[in-house]
Amino acid sequence: MTSRSMTVDRLLTAVPDDPAPLAVSTASKTKLGVIRLRFSKAAGVPNVECTRIAVTIPVGDTGTDLTSNPGNIDYKYSSNGNWRIAPSSDRTTYVCTPSGPGGKFVFTDAAHFTLTLDAIPVSRLPGEAQLTLTADATTNSTDGEDWTVPITKSVDDFFFFRAFSCEQPQIRNNGSVTLRWEGSENETEYWLSYDGREPQQVSGQSTRIEEITDTTTFVLDARTLNPDTKEFDQHHYLSTTVTVKEPTIVAKELTAKKVSVPDTFTADSSDKTTTLHGRTTFEEDVTVMARLIVHDAITNEAGTVRIDAGSGNITTTGAVQGASLKAGTSYGIASNGAITGSGLNAGSGDITTTGVVKGASVKAGTNYGIAANGAITGSSLNTGSGNITTTGKVSDNGEILRFGTMVVIRNQYHSGEGLNEDNATKAYVSLKSIQNNNMRWRWFLDRPQ
Numbered sequence: 001m002t003s004r005s006m007t008v009d010r011l012l013t014a015v016p017d018d019p020a021p022l023a024v025s026t027a028s029k030t031k032l033g034v035i036r037l038r039f040s041k042a043a044g045v046p047n048v049e050c051t052r053i054a055v056t057i058p059v060g061d062t063g064t065d066l067t068s069n070p071g072n073i074d075y076k077y078s079s080n081g082n083w084r085i086a087p088s089s090d091r092t093t094y095v096c097t098p099s100g101p102g103g104k105f106v107f108t109d110a111a112h113f114t115l116t117l118d119a120i121p122v123s124r125l126p127g128e129a130q131l132t133l134t135a136d137a138t139t140n141s142t143d144g145e146d147w148t149v150p151i152t153k154s155v156d157d158f159f160f161f162r163a164f165s166c167e168q169p170q171i172r173n174n175g176s177v178t179l180r181w182e183g184s185e186n187e188t189e190y191w192l193s194y195d196g197r198e199p200q201q202v203s204g205q206s207t208r209i210e211e212i213t214d215t216t217t218f219v220l221d222a223r224t225l226n227p228d229t230k231e232f233d234q235h236h237y238l239s240t241t242v243t244v245k246e247p248t249i250v251a252k253e254l255t256a257k258k259v260s261v262p263d264t265f266t267a268d269s270s271d272k273t274t275t276l277h278g279r280t281t282f283e284e285d286v287t288v289m290a291r292l293i294v295h296d297a298i299t300n301e302a303g304t305v306r307i308d309a310g311s312g313n314i315t316t317t318g319a320v321q322g323a324s325l326k327a328g329t330s331y332g333i334a335s336n337g338a339i340t341g342s343g344l345n346a347g348s349g350d351i352t353t354t355g356v357v358k359g360a361s362v363k364a365g366t367n368y369g370i371a372a373n374g375a376i377t378g379s380s381l382n383t384g385s386g387n388i389t390t391t392g393k394v395s396d397n398g399e400i401l402r403f404g405t406m407v408v409i410r411n412q413y414h415s416g417e418g419l420n421e422d423n424a425t426k427a428y429v430s431l432k433s434i435q436n437n438n439m440r441w442r443w444f445l446d447r448p449q
Contacts, residue, residue, distance in 0.1 A: 011048045011137045012107060014039050014149050017114070021152040025124045026162055033120040035151060037131070041107040045139060048107040052136040053096040055115060063127020066151060067120050074118040080111045107137075124163070124182070126154045159184045161222040164238035170245060174213055177242045180206045183222055189232045191221040213248040217241045298322070313349070327351075332368060346370075350386075364388075 014037045022033035037055065041048050057066045067073070070091040077083050082099040096115060098105035105113065123129075134146040160183060167178040182205065183190065191199040192207060194216050202220075209218075219239045223232040298320050313327050313334060314320060320335050324343040327333040332349025338356045350368030351357060357370060358377045364370040369386030375393045388394065 010042050010145055010147060011045055011139060012039050012050070012053075012135050012145070013042050014133055014147075016149070016151070021154040022120070022122045024126050024153050024155055025122050026160070031122050032118075033122045035117045035120065035131075037115045037117075037133075037149065039107070039113045039115070039135075041109065041111070048137045048139055050105050050107060050113075050135060050137040051098065051103055052134075053113070053115075054093060054134045055096070055117075056093045056132040057117070057120075058129050058131075059090075059092050061123055061125065063123075063125040063153070064129055065123050065125075066129040066131075066153075068123050069121045073120050076116050076118070077114060078116070079105070079113040081105050081113075083113060085115070122153060128152050155184075159188065159222075159224055159236075161188075161236050161238065164218075164220050165240050166218075166242040168242070170243045171212060173244055173246050173248060174211055175244070176208060176210045177212055177216075178206060178208045179218055179220070179240065181220060181238065184224075187225045189223040191223060192218060193221070194218045212242065212244060214250070215241065215243045215247055298325075332365065 017036035017038055018034070022035075023031040025031045039053060057070065059065055059067060059070055061068050073087075073091050075085050075087060075094055077085060077096065083105070084097050084099050086095045086097070087093070088095075094115065094117070096113070097103065105111070107113075129151045130148040131151060132146070132148055134144070136144045138144065162182050164179070164181040167180060171177055179192070181190075190202050192202050193199040194209070195214075199221060217239055218241070219237060222236040222238075224234040224236065225231070226233050298314065298316050298318070313332060314325060315334050316337070318335075319338045319340065320333060321338075321340040322344075324345065325333060325339070325341050327346045327349045332346040333339060333344070333351045335353045336355065337353070338358065339351060339353050339362075340356070340358045342360045344351065344357075344359045344362045346364050346368070348365035348367060351362065351364050351370045352372075354373045356374045356377070357372050358375075360379045361382065362370060362376065362378045362380075363382045364386045367386060369383045370376060370381075370388050370390075372390045373392065374390070375395070376388060376390050377395050379396065381388060381394075381396050
């Protein structure tokens with residue numbers, strides 16, 4: 001067989017009846033193409049006897065491939081004689097053989113054979129696909145030939161923009177992602193924006209983004225030239241999203257029935273962190289409807305901060321410190337360490353500690369009171385109708401109320417205040433001050449009968 005290129009004289013010629021380009025498919029629509037190849041004798045050569053013609057189409061996803069799905073291609077022929085068409089099993093090659101006398105077809109000036117390939121799902125990239133042709137054709141001097149025929153693919157319109165996607169749908173935290181798309185190059189600009197950043201111009205058909213820490217949606221804006229303003233102010237948008245495994249999440253507000261943090265929980269946007277099994281710091285209001293449990297200290301650093309346990313309790317094995325620590329109506333505040341604050345309110349619950357309870361105002365509930373094996377110190381200690389119980393020192397600069405207790409007052413010295421040594425009074429009173437080292441006045445408390 002003699003191999004010939006398109007520029008060399010051939011025995012047979014094959015010309016598409018319709019030279020218009022095939023329209024490429026899009027992401028939303030598959031375009032079907034038709035190719036009609038008309039085989040005839042080349043001008044100036046004797047009659048040509050042909051026993052076989054084969055047409056092979058290129059298959060794939062590139063611009064030089066005709067289709068990526070040849071399975072549904074239909075075929076037929078028209079001719080002065082009878083032919084058989086036998087496609088290969090993958091529908092990529094079509095073998096055409098004459099079924100006339102002797103299995104031959106004679107191409108004269110008037111004879112022709114036209115192969116029609118119909119319902120071709122045209123691939124999505126524009127370009128030029130080459131059909132490969134072979135023919136078992138002969139004259140007195142030649143015995144066959146092979147050559148190629150170009151088929152042009154193009155978009156329907158001048159502008160196209162599609163197939164914007166992430167190369168990997170999920171990446172690791174702080175990983176990278178490659179974005180790809182298909183679109184016009186001529187008089188088109190591409191601008192990428194994501195995660196609140198200002199749009200940045202990108203070139204080509206792909207770009208790579210580094211250090212992605214959270215699930216991110218990318219928006220690609222294809223800007224085309226406005227014929228009126230001569231500016232690139234015509235916008236066409238596509239978006240794609242990449243998910244991040246174990247992401248870093250920054251949120252303005254979070255509502256959850258349960259939050260489980262095995263490592264570090266950051267409660268604000270500053271550089272302070274809170275560890276659930278260590279020191280826990282809050283800079284704004286914290287409301288817990290059930291229980292707030294920390295395995296170390298709870299500290300409110302701002303004077304207006306309140307930790308409110310609702311109807312639950314606040315439990316810690318370390319210090320509880322704050323401008324206002326309010327426990328629930330049933331449970332109170334429990335701590336094995338110190339409780340310190342300018343306003344400590346246990347509601348109708350109790351404040352229990354084996355350490356120090358210290359505050360400008362320490363208020364226990366109506367039923368339980370404050371119990372401590374250590375010191376209770378404050379400028380105003382109010383137990384409501386409950387009790388203050390301690391095996392240590394009770395010290396206060398304000399008022400301590402001990403309702404229902406008989407108080408006997410005796411004066412140890414003759415001091416001119418109108419009370420003699422044996423002068424005494426007995427009453428139910430509220431004392432303004434207690435000082436254990438005061439040797440001038442002594443108070444003796446008698447239980448009422």
